[in-house]
Amino acid sequence: MIMFTCSAQHAAVNHGQYDIYAWMPNGPTTMRQPPPKYKDQVTEKYIMNTLPLLDTTLEAMLISRLLSHVPKDFVPLGQYADHVANDPHMREPVKKFRNKLKAIGATIEKRAADQEFPYMYLHPDHMENSIAI
Template identity: 25%
Template sequence: MEALPEDLIRRGMTVRRDDGELELTIEDYPYANDGLLVWDAIKHWALTYVEHYYPCTADIVDDEELQAWWMEVRTKGHADKQDEPWWPELDDHENLAQALATIMWVTSAHHAAVNFGQYPMAGYIPNRPTLTRRNMPTEMGADDMRAFVEAPEKVLLDTFPSQYQAAIVLAILDLLSSHSSDEEYMGTHEEPSWKQDGAIRQAFEEFKERTREIVEQVDNWNSDPDRKNRHGAGMVPYVLLRPSDGDPTDEKMVMEMGIPNSISI
């Protein structure tokens, strides 16, 4: 489980400048472009929440229930990794907010990015076949290569999953890529307790406003002809990390229905 900035840095997709800001190594990288906007909104919301309920760092350190939870995460949830040096201590606002934001990111936006594009991207079996029923021809096998040259479509169809196998895969992908009818989306669900606390309610309203700004930015990028990885002939607009700016059931396709609050399968 990894925060988005650390994930991008580890994969060489971004570097952290001397001023602390991130600089993408590939400027037109939709997952990173949109994801960092969502990550920043989540992190700011988490930090504001933490600072409100834990005015002093000592309050965090002295919270026995919180510390016991974090110990369980390390020693029970990730027993095989419990002694790794990268585990942070929950001893200040930043570390606690970072831990919470990471959990929120992985179970909401990151999951949306890897899950809801499955059917749109793999529903056309040749685009991402799930298995091959025969070896692809190579120059070492003269007969196989000759058959491929003479009838490439037949060889490919014999290699791809059968119609029966493809139908099963499509049904599963459609199920995995579907949203629940009672889905709760990021930035649209307000806990009753927040309404009783003016500061938290204001912070949540600011979080909602940031998600609306992300929607506008994503739409602008998707209509920008200079962004070749999300606009133009043969390209599908990148909307997997586009928050819902209204009723998700009004959206046109499953990929742009919004980011669920938590993992939804």
């Protein structure tokens, strides 16, 4: 459960934040008036008066960009320090785990090949061994 939470779940929740929230209507950080109760009340002016102001929007975009940015010290899932990967008791389990990750990655790449907007956030090569905040 710890490995899942610190790798796959974190990648699924974290890595796509900017892609989703860079367009403010996908997830406005604030709304300046309540949402309409009826569809026929919605006008462009109502929407513009409801969405956050430009400075608030830019701050939210910056935060989502920083949170979803891949760090320079990124360590992919399945990559371990030499003393772990070369330990005689760990060598085979690590090799087996890496092979499973490669197979999962190949499946994801195959599915993504014909998609206009592929979901690559859970590709093992794009997941970290742990949460790096």
